[in-house]
Amino acid sequence: MNITVPTPQLRSTDTARVDLLLIADMVTRGARVLDIGCGDGLLLRLLADKHGVDGRGIELSQAGVNTCVAQGLSVIQGDADRDLIYYPDHAFDYVILSQTIQATHRPRLVLEQLLRIGRHVVISFPNFGHWRVRSELLFKGTMPRTDTLPERWYDTPNIHLCTIKDFVALCDDIGAKVERAVALNAYGYRLGVSMPFFMQNLFGQQAVFLLSR
Amino acid sequence: MNENPSTEAFASHSARLAQIANPKSEIVHYGDDDPLPLDCGVKLAPFSIAYQTYGTLNAAKTNAVLVCHALTGDQHVANEHPVTGKSGWWETMVGPGKPIDTNRYFVICPNVIGGCMGSTGPASTNPATGKPYGLDFPVITIRDMVRAQARLLDHLGIPHLLCVLGGSMGGMQVLEWAATYKDRVYAAVPIACAARHSSQNIAFHEVGRQAVMADPDWCQGRYIDEGKSPRKGLAVARMAAHITYLSDETLHRKFGRNLQDREKVTFGFDADFQVESYLRHQGVSFVDRFDANSYLYITRAMDYFDLAADHGGVLANAFTGTATRFCLVSFTSDWLFPTEESREVVHALNAVAANVSFVEIETDKGHDAFLLEEPELLATIGGFVSAAALKRGVALPGEGELP
Numbered sequence: 001m002n003i004t005v006p007t008p009q010l011r012s013t014d015t016a017r018v019d020l021l022l023i024a025d026m027v028t029r030g031a032r033v034l035d036i037g038c039g040d041g042l043l044l045r046l047l048a049d050k051h052g053v054d055g056r057g058i059e060l061s062q063a064g065v066n067t068c069v070a071q072g073l074s075v076i077q078g079d080a081d082r083d084l085i086y087y088p089d090h091a092f093d094y095v096i097l098s099q100t101i102q103a104t105h106r107p108r109l110v111l112e113q114l115l116r117i118g119r120h121v122v123i124s125f126p127n128f129g130h131w132r133v134r135s136e137l138l139f140k141g142t143m144p145r146t147d148t149l150p151e152r153w154y155d156t157p158n159i160h161l162c163t164i165k166d167f168v169a170l171c172d173d174i175g176a177k178v179e180r181a182v183a184l185n186a187y188g189y190r191l192g193v194s195m196p197f198f199m200q201n202l203f204g205q206q207a208v209f210l211l212s213r
Numbered sequence: 214m215n216e217n218p219s220t221e222a223f224a225s226h227s228a229r230l231a232q233i234a235n236p237k238s239e240i241v242h243y244g245d246d247d248p249l250p251l252d253c254g255v256k257l258a259p260f261s262i263a264y265q266t267y268g269t270l271n272a273a274k275t276n277a278v279l280v281c282h283a284l285t286g287d288q289h290v291a292n293e294h295p296v297t298g299k300s301g302w303w304e305t306m307v308g309p310g311k312p313i314d315t316n317r318y319f320v321i322c323p324n325v326i327g328g329c330m331g332s333t334g335p336a337s338t339n340p341a342t343g344k345p346y347g348l349d350f351p352v353i354t355i356r357d358m359v360r361a362q363a364r365l366l367d368h369l370g371i372p373h374l375l376c377v378l379g380g381s382m383g384g385m386q387v388l389e390w391a392a393t394y395k396d397r398v399y400a401a402v403p404i405a406c407a408a409r410h411s412s413q414n415i416a417f418h419e420v421g422r423q424a425v426m427a428d429p430d431w432c433q434g435r436y437i438d439e440g441k442s443p444r445k446g447l448a449v450a451r452m453a454a455h456i457t458y459l460s461d462e463t464l465h466r467k468f469g470r471n472l473q474d475r476e477k478v479t480f481g482f483d484a485d486f487q488v489e490s491y492l493r494h495q496g497v498s499f500v501d502r503f504d505a506n507s508y509l510y511i512t513r514a515m516d517y518f519d520l521a522a523d524h525g526g527v528l529a530n531a532f533t534g535t536a537t538r539f540c541l542v543s544f545t546s547d548w549l550f551p552t553e554e555s556r557e558v559v560h561a562l563n564a565v566a567a568n569v570s571f572v573e574i575e576t577d578k579g580h581d582a583f584l585l586e587e588p589e590l591l592a593t594i595g596g597f598v599s600a601a602a603l604k605r606g607v608a609l610p611g612e613g614e615l616p
Contacts, residue, residue, distance in 0.1 A: 032566075054568075062573055069540060069570045070592045072600020076559055076571035083563075091566040 019098055019124040020046060022182060022190075022208050026122050027051055031093035034058070034118065036080050037100035041068040044075070056092075058083060081105045084113035092118045099206075101125050103157040108170060115176055121211040127183065129163030129201040147186065148205055164201045171211060180210040225501040226442065228296045229329070233504070234338070236331025237295035238263040238288055238324070241368050245340075249326070249361055252517075255351040259340065262365045263331025264288050264323035267307065268315035270371065276607045277371045278313055278598070279362065280322040281379030281386035284511055285451075285503055287330040290322045291315070296502045305586050312595030316610035317602065318375065325386075326361040327353045327511050329504035336437060336504045346506075348434035353510060355382070355518045359389045363397070375605055376598050378402035380583035381550065382511070385410075385518050388558065391539070392520060392531040400601035402594055404542040405583045407554035408528050408561070409519040414549060417457055418512040421450030425505050434506055447505045448496030455495045460546040460579035464488060521561075528561035535562075539569040540597040542583070542590060549580040570597060 020043045027033055030052050035043050038057030041064075047053035057075035059065045068075035076083075080097065081104050095118030097110070102125050104110045114121045126148040127133075136144035143153040151158070162170070164183060171178055183191045183204025191200055200207075240263045243249065248258035265288040270277060280290050280303065287294075291301040291308045307313040307320055324332040327350070335350035342349075366374070377390045377398055384406025391401045410418075425431055428446025432439045456464075468488040472478065475485065484490040524530035539562055543555040552573050562569040574589050576582045583590065 056568065062575065065570075066572050066574070066589055066593055069572050070596030072596055072603070074538065074568050074570045076563075076569060077573055078559075078571075083560075086560040086563040088564055088566055 019184065019206055019208050022184070023096055023098055023122050023124060024051060026120075026180065026208070026210050027053060027094050027096075029053070032091070033094045033096065034087075034092045035096045035098070036084075036114075037097060037103075038068065038073075038075060039064050041071060041073045041075065043096065043098065044068065044073050045071070048073075080110050084110065084117060087117045089116055090119060094118055094120045094122055096122045098122075098124045099126065102159070102161045104160065107160045107162075108174065111170065111176070112174055115174070115211065115213050119212065120179070121176070122208065123211065124206060124208040125162065125167065126158075126206050127164050127201065127204045128161040129165060130205050131202050132186075132205075134202075146205070164204055164207045165197075167207065167209065171209070176211045176213065178209060179212055180208075182208045184208070225296060229502055229504075230336075230437075232295060232330050233334075233336045234331075236263040236324070238265055238331050240264070240331055241365060243364065249357070249364065251351050251357045252354040253351050257326070257333065257351060260326065260333040260361070261331065261337075262323050262326070262333075262361055263328075264321060264365060265290060265292060266322075267291055267320040268318055270319040270369075271607065273606070274371055274373070275375060275605050276318045276602065277366075277374050278318040278320045279366070279374050279377045279390070280307060280313070280320060281358075281362070281377065281383035281390075282322060282325065283379070283381040283383045284454075284515065285499065285508070286383070287328060288322045288324040289330075290320070294502070297498070302584060305584075305591060306594065312591045313378070313598060314595075314610060317607065318598075321365070321369070321371075323362050323365050325358040325511065327358070327507060327514060329507040332361070334504065335434070335506035335510055345435075345437045347437070348506070350506070350510060352513055352517075354514050355385045355389050356393060356523075358514065359386050359393060362386070362390075363394055366397070373397050373399060375602060375607060376400040376402060378404065378594070378598075379406075380404035381406055381580065382515050384550075385515065388520055388531075389518075391535060391537050392524070395532075395535050395537065398537045399605055400538045400540070400598065402540045402542065402597065403555075403558070404590075404594075405544055405547050405550045405555075405580055407550050408521060408531075408558050410515050410517075411554070414457075415516045417454065417549075418516055420453050422509050422512060424449040424453065425509060428505075431505060434509075436505065442500070443505045444497075444500045447500045447503065447508060448493075450508060451499040451503075452492045452496040455492060457549045458579060458581040460548065460577055462546060462577040463579055463581075466577070467491075528557065529564040532562055532565050532567055535565060535567050537567070538597075538601055539567060540594065541569065541571045542593065543571075543573050544578070544580070544582040545573060545575050546577045547580040547582065 033055035035057045044055045058078040065077045095114045133144040183200040186205045248256035290303045324330040327334045335346045339346040377387045384403035387403040425446040428443035430441040431443035471487045473487045473490040521528040541555045543552040559571045
């Protein structure tokens, strides 16, 4: 698969997330897609415009939901922790959870639900094993704050952060098959596939995984 | 309530009675050979449906939008009301350039079966007796209303609806449409409603009905023959119901404990408080435009509504195999049809992997918010219906038909 390098525009604004193009590229044309934590619908619009996908979304913030629906996107107000149980098995070809799992109360249960609902799961998260995160804690002795994790410890929604290594262990634990795993550096570029795993965990600022049961 | 019907009230009373048989609306009559089968087992014949339309049906017949009215609404969505002279009840939503743009869509709104604005109801003449039906009118259900509407669409030659939308009881009809006529509904917008009427809501309706029936002028339902009208009973029913349409916050914001045209309380039972005066006004103006027996029948139809019960006790079964695009809307301060009720419908729709959007709108205006100028409501519904129309190939206003 050819990964397009994210455009500078996508990298330079904080609302446009570099993982979205990569995620969109993992989804096959015309697939049934559920985007959990879809925000104001950026990814759903991207999928609709570029990939002919008539996706569905779940979003926690009411403002996000209203913005999406007013644009004609199919989005409901809901919560990854609470509302996934209502979906039937294999309802979607792809279930996407971008930059959200670290903010759920029960990440393991959520991941299991995702794998039940979707044939494939695309999941992206900030890597807490990134060297900047490690050095903040090691040298400053404070909770790490980086470009991808800007909030202070007391106002962050991210209550279950993990490293790429931690996430792979969880996938093993629940029997999820990792079909693809991509680490992105601070500029949104994919790290070389030849780079050893521990290096990816050190230099990947965020990770995108494609999983299946 | 010291309310003596004035000459003005009598004038509007006769204006209202005139609408029963000869409404200022389009009307379609179905003869004895063309009955409406009702859930109670009766075949209603003859019967009529009064309706209003706005806009033009396109050649492909893909731009028809059905608006379902609420308990005390009628077909006059976006035109001056023939009895009250007031503007249409949903002019914020329906009209040229409005979210339901009549330059783009062909909008149909029928008066429900059981109503009193031209569709057959308890005030209509019973062909067997030559007198108004009164309580001889069969008990109707939400599904009966929807069946009648489907017959109207057949008559108009409209096989498919681009969208069905409505609030409150109108929303119940939308859900019934989506369940009963899956193939005819492309998009559905149930607003501030539920898949079943709650115990509390049945209780409020019972208070209203008892108020009507306790009025001696109700005459066991034969008040039209007697030349009377249970004005006080119906007004009390409306007053009680009206409280449920608002929220505590709205009432407090509007009226607080303010006194009505006086400096201090009178130590009597006049309308000392503005809120009392407001409610009395709501009650009195309602009886000028509504039939008391219709109120009994339509509230009953809502009480009987339970979509899950009609589908083996599982709400999701009502929507199995649906291809309809849904957009549910609820309001944070609506305690008559709280958000949880809409969420239950959303979960049922999720269970059949339906295409569903759900928006909860933050407002302190209570259940009535669906009728009011709520920018987020208008933006959401306008966007949703417009997107559905684009997918159906319905042209934007001023454009030609899409190929």
